[in-house]
Amino acid sequence: MAVGYEIDDHLAAEVSRIAASQVALSYGNNIVRSTLPPVQESELVQQAGALSAPHAPQLARIQLGTERFLATSLDLAPGKSPTVRLSVLKSYDQATVFLDSLNRLLLLLGVIAVLGGSALVFFISDTFTRPLGELVQGVRALGKGDFSFPLNTSGGDEVAEVSQSFDGMRQSLLKTQHSLLEAERLATIGRMASSISHDLRHSLAAIVANAEFLCESRLTGDQREELYQEVRIAVNQMTDLIDSLLEFSRTREALRPSYGNVGDSV
Numbered sequence: 439m440a441v442g443y444e445i446d447d448h449l450a451a452e453v454s455r456i457a458a459s460q461v462a463l464s465y466g467n468n469i470v471r472s473t474l475p476p477v478q479e480s481e482l483v484q485q486a487g488a489l490s491a492p493h494a495p496q497l498a499r500i501q502l503g504t505e506r507f508l509a510t511s512l513d514l515a516p517g518k519s520p521t522v523r524l525s526v527l528k529s530y531d532q533a534t535v536f537l538d539s540l541n542r543l544l545l546l547l548g549v550i551a552v553l554g555g556s557a558l559v560f561f562i563s564d565t566f567t568r569p570l571g572e573l574v575q576g577v578r579a580l581g582k583g584d585f586s587f588p589l590n591t592s593g594g595d596e597v598a599e600v601s602q603s604f605d606g607m608r609q610s611l612l613k614t615q616h617s618l619l620e621a622e623r624l625a626t627i628g629r630m631a632s633s634i635s636h637d638l639r640h641s642l643a644a645i646v647a648n649a650e651f652l653c654e655s656r657l658t659g660d661q662r663e664e665l666y667q668e669v670r671i672a673v674n675q676m677t678d679l680i681d682s683l684l685e686f687s688r689t690r691e692a693l694r695p696s697y698g699n700v701g702d703s704v
Contacts, residue, residue: 447471453524460507460527466520474527478502482525506530569597573604585612637679644672 450471454461462472462482472479481502498509507527514522572590579587591602648669652662 457526458528460529462525462527464521464523464525474502478505482527500527502527504531566595566597569593569601573597573601576601576604576608580608580611585609634679634683638676641672641676641679645669648672 450461450463450473454473460473462469462474462479464470467483469479469483472482474482482500485500485502500507500509507529509525509527511523511525514524569590576587576589585608589601589605591598591605648665651657651665652669657665
């Protein structure tokens with residue numbers, strides 16, 4: 439009996455549960471109850487003197503088999519012989535196992551965090567870089583004269599706003615180019631009209647002058663024939679000029695202007 443209680447396995451297990459350690463109850467030099475395995479219990483009997491020595495440290499480091507313990511002992515009935523002693527042994531290896539499992543858990547959480555972060559970074563990068571890549575392709579297509587390259591202008595982020603602004607600039611540039619081509623066409627028509635007017639005036643002047651000469655009664659037959667041929671030449675020139683205008687008009691209807699890089703067609 440110890441402190442009025444029977445020393446049995448139930449008592450040892452209850453003390454072990456409360457202390458969260460292995461316990462051994464000894465009477466004199468004999469261990470009467472313990473929660474240790476038999477092999478470790480026999481080794482503890484051999485080292486019991488180190489725990490019960492008068493100058494033994496309050497906490498002693500012992501090794502039972504391959505397992506290391508931090509041990510302390512307490513006399514339950516001081517001054518009585520044989521002594522009744524309670525030894526409490528905290529396993530280093532169990533704590534190490536806990537730390538190892540904790541390290542493995544932290545490592546697993548770290549790997550999951552890295553993988554999750556990488557997936558998140560890839561998703562964010564793809565969300566922003568893919569529209570930017572399409573915008574760059576659109577800029578390159580515009581540099582080659584392609585105004586119809588499809589752009590994704592949906593969404594409310596900054597990239598979508600830039601794409602919308604670029605598409606508006608592209609349409610404005612296309613309208614400006616059409617206006618410039620139309621202005622150039624009108625200018626060309628004006629220059630052509632001026633040249634045609636000059637040529638027609640030259641031919642008409644020749645016809646009028648020769649017609650006046652033909653009114654002279656003193657002209658010989660050869661002179662009249664020569665004046666007639668000059669009038670005929672002027673009329674043929676005017677006819678050729680009018681035919682050229684008609685041909686140009688018919689050709690212009692078949693033309694379909696396209697926009698592109700001049701260097702690509704060389």
